[in-house]
Amino acid sequence: DYPDTELIENIEWNVQNNLSSEQSQKVSVLPHKWGIDCHLLIEANQNEKFDIILLSDLLFNHVTQDALLKTCKQCLKPDGIVLVSFSHHKPF
Numbered sequence: 001d002y003p004d005t006e007l008i009e010n011i012e013w014n015v016q017n018n019l020s021s022e023q024s025q026k027v028s029v030l031p032h033k034w035g036i037d038c039h040l041l042i043e044a045n046q047n048e049k050f051d052i053i054l055l056s057d058l059l060f061n062h063v064t065q066d067a068l069l070k071t072c073k074q075c076l077k078p079d080g081i082v083l084v085s086f087s088h089h090k091p092f
Contacts, residue, residue, distance in 0.1 A: 003031030035067025038074040049077045055084045 001007045011029045019027065028044045042049055053072055059065065072082050 001029075001031065003033055007031075032071070033067075034064055034071045036071075038071060041075055049080065050075050051077055051080050053080070053082045055082060055086075057086050059084070059086045 001011055008029055008031050015024050015027050015029060030041060030044055032038070032041055053076055055068070055072075058068060076082065
């Protein structure tokens with residue numbers, strides 16, 4: 001998620017409290033700003049790009065979509081897939 005301490009701590013809490021200890025050991029929670037070099041994300045995945053990237057409700061901020069696509073391109077294996085789920089709405 002975005003490199004904000006409170007956001008990362010919240011995700012870490014959710015991992016620890018919603019997964020078994022065995023499952024949570026397989027999860028990495030890392031800060032990342034879209035469009036920035038992804039080497040730390042790939043290193044955390046045993047130096048491999050990702051087979052699947054799941055995106056959920058991330059398309060609301062139109063000015064960041066190019067950076068989001070850049071991150072997906074940098075992190076995805078050539079035969080990988082990006083799955084996107086979103087609700088069409090305008091924030092108030």
